[in-house]
Amino acid sequence: MIPFIKSFFYAFDGIIQFFRSERNGRIQLLLGCATIVLSAWLHISAGEWLLVIGNIAAIISLEMVNSAVEKLCNLLHPGQHPAIKFIKDVAAGAVLWSAVCSVVIACIVFVPKLKLL
Numbered sequence: 488m489i490p491f492i493k494s495f496f497y498a499f500d501g502i503i504q505f506f507r508s509e510r511n512g513r514i515q516l517l518l519g520c521a522t523i524v525l526s527a528w529l530h531i532s533a534g535e536w537l538l539v540i541g542n543i544a545a546i547i548s549l550e551m552v553n554s555a556v557e558k559l560c561n562l563l564h565p566g567q568h569p570a571i572k573f574i575k576d577v578a579a580g581a582v583l584w585s586a587v588c589s590v591v592i593a594c595i596v597f598v599p600k601l602k603l604l
């Protein structure tokens with residue numbers, strides 16, 4: 488049980504380190520909180536909450552993985568390499584992809600409700 492609790496605290500520390508060191512992560516957290524406030528204000532349905540929360544979780548999780556991949560690349564190969572470019576660009580592309588999906592979800596969930604106000 489103790490190793491399990493220890494690994495939980497290491498993972499929690501990873502979350503803290505991420506938000507302390509990554510400006511993009513802090514911006515995404517702020518945008519996520521603003522989206523949650525907007526969702527509560529507009530009284531979105533349970534299904535819409537699932538979409539919104541799932542998307543916020545996906546963006547922040549992907550940004551965390553992207554940051555870790557970038558750090559690993561810089562450590563393993565400080566010089567230029569086409570494979571490093573591919574790895575970094577694909578990892579960054581995953582964050583962009585989820586951000587584009589979040590804009591589509593925002594249009595579907597929020598725009599009709601804002602029009603009714």
Ligand SMILES: Nc1ncnc2c1ncn2[C@@H]1O[C@H](COP(=O)(O)OP(=O)(O)OP(=O)(O)O)[C@@H](O)[C@H]1O
Pocket residue numbers: 557561564565566567568569571572573575576
């Ligand atoms: N070691 C590398 N070898 C080849 N291409 C790289 C390398 N490091 C970064 N690139 C590429 O250079 C472009 C610009 O990278 P960017 O300015 O975002 O720097 P980064 O190294 O990815 O980020 P950071 O400076 O935060 O570590 C991106 O396409 C990235 O994939």
